[in-house]
Amino acid sequence: MRAIIIGAGIAGLAAALRLHQAGWETLLVERAPARRGGGYGVTFGGIGYDGAERMGVLAELKRRAFVTRELVYRKPSGERRFALSGETIAATMGKKAFNILRGDIEAVLYEAVAEHTTIRFGTTITAVEQDADAVRVTLSDGGTEQADLLIGADGLHSATRALVFGPEEDYRLDLGHRVAVYMLKERPEGLPEGTTGSISSGGRTFAMMSVGDGRTAAFFGYRTDGARARASLEELGELYGDMGWLVPQALEGLKTAESVYFDSISQMVVDRWSKGRVVLLGDAAWCVTLFAGYGSSLAVGGADRLGAALERHGGDVLAALAEWEAELRPEAEKKQQLGRRVKGVYAPRNPLLLELTQLPLRLSSWGPVRRLVERKFQLAG
Ligand SMILES: Cc1cc2nc3c(=O)[nH]c(=O)nc-3n(C[C@H](O)[C@H](O)[C@H](O)COP(=O)(O)OP(=O)(O)OC[C@H]3O[C@@H](n4cnc5c(N)ncnc54)[C@H](O)[C@@H]3O)c2cc1C
Structure with missing residues (x-):
């Protein structure tokens, strides 16, 4: 079985790793000319934590985690108002969560999967067509590729979503x-x-x-x-x-x-995450936003569960996608609701x-x- 994955961010790399573990061959297509790094600190936990453990990358993620010793709230002048101690922050996060740089999650996933996938940098998707047996993709380098599954893991402004599901404005909630x-x-x-x-x-x-x-x-x-x-x-x-x-x-x-x-x-409110053999994953599908503080975790947890569903259903990709979405959607929607509540405050x-x-x-x-x-x-x- 073969999958083409658009986007080598957290969702795309995690999907490539999990699908490799399920015995699939994968091709990653990334618009950026090389691997991106840095970013910002995120809290990683929940289904992402369990997924990373099953995929065998949890220890390395934890090794790169950082600990916040103090969080100081200040006045606009810089004067200290109050502070939360490292212990309080750690206690509220719980045992199965840690802080890590977004780019470090990508780096750990990349190192785990690089040998088992092909990555085409500086390339994007320009056209998609599918029938009952396969999906065919045209890439910006002029090449065409065929696979059993196309995964759109190309983030908030997903080109895969635009090509297969329709314009971004139909789904974006600012x-x-x-x-x-x-x-x-x-x-x-x-x-x-x-x-x-x-x-x-x-x-x-x-x-x-x-x-x-x-x-x-x-x-x-x-x-x-x-x-x-x-x-x-x-x-x-x-x-x-x-x-x-x-x-x-x-x-x-x-x-x-x-x-x-x-x-x-902005959130992405997409009523079905798959159309035939094309599925959206990560911010491209649901983008819960930083207000929910769970996007990386959902991307990794979502990829893990997608791989597991494909494993369970063998060659029946459509049955796997339906089962995966039914299992994951309540979690993603709960986090989207949290994001909308936080928006106001x-x-x-x-x-x-x-x-x-x-x-x-x-x-x-x-x-x-x-x-x-x-x-x-x-x-x-
Ligand atoms: C400030 C901030 C704080 C956050 N805090 C948290 C937190 O505390 N906890 C948490 O879990 N999450 C947090 N998140 C969310 C988290 O960072 C994202 O949900 C997560 O990175 C999404 O990963 P992704 O792979 O779906 O998308 P992205 O990271 O957007 O990756 C998409 C990839 O696709 C590539 N791409 C885009 N378009 C194309 C194209 N047309 N063709 C080919 N490739 C393409 C991009 O270059 C990129 O590599 C935060 C986000 C922000 C902005």
Whole structure:
């Protein structure tokens, strides 16, 4: 059995690895000219944790995990408001979850699968046709490929989805926020190693995260209502001009950043993830957004379960896809609902709402409550 996978991100690489383990041959098609790295810190857990364990990559992922020793909430001036300790953060995450750089998840999956797949970089998909027996794909290098299954793992702006399911606008649900994330060349002195600092004010959030080995990620997220709706990356300086602390250093770092993630926060609401022998996986299918904090985990868990379903059904790809979707959809939809709930309270413009939404966090930073929280989550974990 053979699969063509479009996109060598977390979902695509995980699918290539799991399908190889199920005895499939795979071809990965990636638009970027080479492997991408860096990104931002994500929390990895849930079905992704179990999937990674079954695929044999959990130990390596854990080895690259980073620990946040302190999360400091600051005023726009940089003054400290309150902080969560490393113990509190770890306790609320539970035992089967850890923080890791998005690029490190990709690196671990790539290293595990590189020898067992073919990757065509700098290439994309331009046409798809299928019949009862096979799917045929035309690629941007002029080549054509045939397979038993085509997996669209090409992210939020999936070309596979556009070709087979229809235009992005038919499925995209914008959550009214935009985000810019990138790695800094070095960690500014004001950010102690292993800590994160965060500022939220007037519908804008800024965070700087030390993710181990001197690596540092900068994060800007803001509401896109009113005049900000079309703000470009170049206008980030204006948008955050009144903020102090390490905001100026982060803006300076933007000028030399190797790759910047700058996009709207949008979900994908696709009523069927497969059409015949074409299936969507990861952000291309469901994009739960960073508000749900579970996209990488769902991508890996989804790939693991897809491979398992294909294994169970042998040559019956359509039966496998139907069973896989029935099993996974409730989990993805639950996380999408969480993302939509968080949308309203994330980076509120109203200072009172900001105080209210941060009240539980502020309380958790206070000794007696902190101990209670740590105990409660440890008992549950
Ligand atoms: C700021 C932020 C914080 C996050 N925090 C968390 C978190 O705490 N926990 C968590 O689990 N998740 C988190 N996520 C979500 C997570 O990063 C994504 O859900 C996950 O990376 C999705 O992986 P993917 O492979 O589906 O898509 P992508 O990572 O978008 O990968 C798609 C791949 O396809 C390639 N591609 C795109 N178009 C084409 C094309 N036309 N042809 C060929 N290739 C193409 C791209 O170059 C890329 O390599 C966060 C996301 C953001 C933005």
